[in-house]
Structures are given as structure tokens and as C-alpha cells.
Amino acid sequence: MFDQLSERLQSTLAGVRSKGRLGEEDVDRAMREIRLALLEADVNFKVVKSFTARVKERCLESEVLESLDPGQQVIKVVNEELTDLMGGSGRDLAFVDGGLTVILMAGLQGSGKTTASAKLAALLGRDGRKVALAACDVYRPAAIEQLETVGRRAGATVYQKGTEADPVEIAKWAVDLAREEGRDVLIIDTAGRLHVDEGLMAELSKIRKTVKPHNILLVVDAMTGQDAVSVAESFSEAVEFDGVVISKLDGDARGGAALSVKAVTGKPIMFASTGEKLDAFDRFHPDRMAGRILGMGDVLSLIEKAEQQVDADEAEELQRKMASEQFTLEDFLKQMRQVRKMGPIGNLLGMMPGMGAMKQLKDVDVDEGELDRVEAIILSMTREERLNPEIIKGSRRRRIAEGSGTRIQQVNNLVKQFGQMRKLMKQVASGGMPDPSQLAKATGRQARPRIRRR
Amino acid sequence: MTVEWSDILDTGVAPTGPPDSGPVEEGEKKGAFRRLRESLSRSRQALAEELTASLFDRVDEETWERLEEALILADAGPMVTASVVERLEMEVDSGSVAPEGDAIRERLIEILAEIARLDGDSVRPIDLTARPSVLLVTGVNGTGKTTSIGKIAWHLSNEFGLDVLLGAADTYRAAAAEQLAEWADRAGAGIVRSQEGADPGSVAFDAIEAGKARGSDVIIIDTAGRLQTQGSLMDELGKVRRVIEKQIEGAPHETLISIDATTGQNGLRQAKAFAEAVHLDGVILTKLDGTAKGGIALAIASELDIPVKLIGIGEGLEDLRPFDPDQFARALVGSGE
16 A cells, blocks of 8 residues: 555645645645555654654745645655654664674564674674674574574674573673674574563573674564554663664565664664575665655665676676677676576566556566576577577477476477567667567566465 | 453453463463553553543533544554545534533543444454464564464463463574473473475464374364565465365364554555465454554454454563453543552
């Protein structure tokens, strides 16, 4: 429903243009839409209230009233205010120069602390730091084993003393050991605890007083509802955390909790955890999160990802080839691999604006296996075949199918579609608009979108 | 009138042991009911603050606005909130509910309980009458699936004297099977597990074969937590269900989703996507011992017709409880015992 906020605002205010000005009742109607959308995104009720009040005030200023397209103006104001509320610029972790930096992780049960600890270890490890993890969750069965496994994957050493030791003692011992072993960073994973559990909150506060961490991070699940505010307030009171890690952002939660936590505690959101893999952990960008809450996609992230993966010269060369129909299966393979390096296609689709609103794309589940098959087929061709797919006939077809473990039919399809795609590319690259039916034909099987049952 | 385990677990046999006897850790047992009362009163307290007596003293526009606010803060979501407030307002306007505090509050509790209950007067029990019965437990990561399974297993084996077998089909999360094995040990249940990374469908298959061979009464299959947007993992869950369907006719006899009470409106999307992938019979609403009210359960019940069956109110063994719609509604609105 949030996806359509932009559209709903546009239609709510559609009649206004003909009237020539935006009256207070128009603004009120727009505010109702915004309010509903924010509540559906789990932004805290009180935060919504003060937010809409501020947006309304700005909307009633003359620039919005007199602008030609009030709908767009309102969206712009909302976007700016959201970004502003979420933190302006991001703050980074504090590091000790030439010594040990201690980071304490805290949060509710199941918020994703252990995973976030390992991901943070991997991120800091990639920066060239020597990282160790301390296992202070002695309560949940097998929590230590989990940290040892993910820690190993992250390339970090895990310090643990079993489940019998006292968490405060473990933390103290781990800091000493990390210093002795000359580590740069020690990340302390603690047990999940309810913010109303006085005993466990006192324990957390004791760990903090004993080891004096340089950074305390609160891990908050992106799916959290209205309660995010009381959780953040309690943790802030007990340990005065410095920043927030927002986890499970790879789902379809709007993450309004992030907004609430920032608004209420004033503490910045530092990191966003976005997937299963260890490297799915990024520094947080308030502007992009505002776009997500508004359903405007995550274009900036997508562009950044593409920039990391694609070489500008290569892209130019590719463009030239497309325009002249010299694009070969070899180029196609290279391109496909570049795109896939950016992550699962499904994730990429989610970052594109408008995709959320397109019904038929909403539940698309790109079959990565199909892409693997396409790759296998191309890899089973000779170089000559990749450069001139026209020569792929009878016996070559059979050989390629056998070599790639596919059926002749599938090889045929790929070659045929590639031919259509090449034509289409030429058209697009030389400025013509492709015929939609042709587009469907050419893209139909490459990344076959499979609509899930029911 | 509280809902007991024997009301919510339809096992085909009468309970044999007293409910709260067993390998309960020191300090865990004695405070069980006190803590249940405390934690429910916590959530009650919160809404009670919103719905103080003065709220209904004078019934005007502000009354309805504040009621709306209270329901939103309980995570009931804009849709349920709007319909409940509208209905109550209409009933007061038409005169069928007296425009005074107590009458409105009582009617509000009735409406909320009605939404939560779904089926008239009775709760829909967890059907484990078949032999063996298969219970499939699903949900998003970190919602408390494994822990809830451990506790259900404990009740089935200690309270009903049933032979329970657990299938560790969460082969993704590091040490998930170890966690389940610890619970199997505590509950006196058997466990079938495989190594990390094994195919969950084949673990489910093995568990059911083993359950049939040893004559287990109930087989509970734990699954890996997954986000509802992870298409391939959701497909995999569908496959696990199909594997189970093929082995025993009518199985799984009950499929539950575990939902964290702190979850906001995304809970609705979770329930919807899991229902599409595996068909759901009920919800385990966990972590109700915090300050979250779990109002999302109302949205799930009213929009998807899936009732809550169990609630989790703490870490202890006895902190998994049968869901009581009246108590839940009362806790939301915050009126007395």
C-alpha cells in the first residue's frame, strides 16, 4: 500500500491544479494519506504525529501552494523531512588509534545480534583490521556454537569460555586477551534480552561499566512495530548505546522502526544488514531509507553497486557493439556475469523505483537456476560459436547440450532468443523504441520471471 | 475461565501428568503464574494508560481519536483500528451501547476478543489426534520457532505421556540442530538430525520414517527461519510440506507460524506469504512478555482468518501458554482481572 503513496498523493491533489491553489483542506487530505502510509510502515504513532505536523506547516508555505504540481511538491517535502529526521549524515564507529577498539552489541532476542556481530567482523576485517569476537551469550542453547561457526566464516577469532562462566567475566577476560594478542577490534556478542528484564539489563550495564566499550550498538529488527520506541528508550537508559544496526532489511518490511528509534533517542543508524551472506552489511544511508519508506526504491544503492562492478570503458565498448549488431554471446556472458555479481536479480529488481507498484512484478521470483543453465550452455560453446551463433546447427547443438547438461531444445531457445535480443539492442541503441511484443520474446526466457502460485 | 493445554492440544488422549511438574529449573516453576500475571499486566498497563477511565467519561471526537491511537500503538494496524473504532462509534450513536465508560470498554473487549477468536465461542485446537500426527513449524528468522517446539514437545510428552520425535530440518543456521537437541533432551523426546547444509526435505523424510518405525505419537518438524521475500527458500518450504504430505495421508496435521509480538505490520505479510507457501492452521505469538502488545494478531485473524493458538510469555518452560482470546482482549484494553 505504501508503494502507492506517491500515486495517492498525486491523485489526492490532482484536482488542485485546476483550482490553481492548495487550500488547507487539500493539505489535510494529503496529510491523512501520509499518516496512513507511515503507520503502515510501522513508524511510531507519536513520531507520525509530529512529523505530519511539520510537513503540513511546510506545505502551507507559499512555495508549495503556488507550485504547478502540488502533488510532487508535497512528496518532495516529505522526502526531505524523512531524510532529515533519519539523521542527515551518517556517523561512523569510533576507533582507538594503534590500540584495541571494543564494540558491544546489544538487542532483543532474535533481532540478529550474532549474525550482525559476525558481519561487522567481516566488514572491519575487509578494512584490514584484526578482529576477534567474544561469546557472552551463555543463555541461549548453542549460541556459542553459532558464533564460532559464523565467526570462522568471517575470518575472526572467537573467544569463549563455555556456558558456565559469567558474561561480565567473559567480557573482561576477552578484552585482556584481545589486547595481549594485539587485535585491533573486539566485538562482544551478548545474549538477547527483553528491555523490561531488570536482571539482564543490569548485567548488560555491568558489562559496559567493566569493559568500557568504545562503541555500543543496538541491533533492531526492521520488522519491529510500535514497540521499537520503548525498546530503544530502555536500552538507551541502561547502556547509552552510540548507534543502531538495523537488521533484516532484505525483507519487505518498510523499516519505519528505524525512523522511530532515531527520532526518539537521537542516536544514528550506523549499519544496515541486508541479507544472508556475510557481506550483506553496509553503512546506513538515511536518504535511501527515506526513499524506501516512501516506496521510491533504492536507486542510489543500485547505481553504487553497478559502479563497483562495471568498468566505464567496457560499458562504452559494449554500447558501440550493441548499436552495430556486433554484440556476441561472449559479450553477453560477460555482461550477465557482471549483473549477477551485483547480487540476486530479485534483490536488484526490488531496488528499482516503480517495481514495487507493478503488480505483475511484485511477486516475481527470478529463477537463478535458469541463469546458471544459460551460463553453462554458453560455456560449452567454442569461441567461434560464441562469436557466430549462426553456425550452431545439428551436431554442434547436440554437443553443446551434452556438454552443458541441458536439452537441445534449450540450446535452440537460447540461440534464437539471442538473435532477437541482438536486433532489439540495435534498435534501442540507435534510438528506436522497441516493439513490446518483441521485447517480451527476447527477454522471456533469459531471466524468466516466475509468478508464484496463487 | 482460562484456556488450558488440554483445550488447545487435541491429542486424542487425556492429560496424564500434572501440568507444571518436570525438569523445571529452580526458580523457574514457582513463579510461573505470578509471572504470567505480571507480564500480562504489563501490556495491560500500557493500554490502560491510554484508556484511562476519563477517556470514556465524556464521549466526543477526542475519545475516538485516542482509542484509535491506543489500538495503533498496540500494532493492530490502521485497517483493524479503523473498523473497530467505526463499529464501536456506530453502536454508541445508535444507542445499542450506552455512552458511558464501562459499557464502551466492555463492548470494546468483546469486539476485540471476537476478532481474535474467529470461531464463535470456542478456540480452534491444535489437531494432533492422528497417529502419528505431524506438526510443522515455520516462520521468519529469530521469532522463536525452535524454543516453542521444545516447549510443545515437553507438554506433549510430560503432560500427555506421548512419544514425541523432533525433526531438525533447519539445516542452515549454525548450531540450530544442537539447540533443538538440547530441547529434545529436556523434553524427553527423540530427535532426527542431519549435518549442516543437508536438504531439509530429506531430513523431514527421515524424521517421519523414523517416527513411523518407532511408533511415535507426534512428530514435530522444525524448519529454518526465512524471510517471506526469499522466493527460493519459500519454494523449499513448500517442498518440505509436499514431502510430508506424500508420506502420511492428511499430514502435516497442523502447520503453525511463529510470529514475534514485537513485529509490526510486516507480520501480516509474513502470515500471508507463509500461508500461500504451506497453508497455515495457526499462529504462535511469541515474546509477549515485553511491552509489545501483539496487536498484529488481530490483523492476521481478521484479514487472513488464521487464529493465534499459543503465546510465548518468557524463557521458561511453562512460559508457552494456550492463547486465551478474552484474556488477550482484556490485556489490550486494560481492565481488571
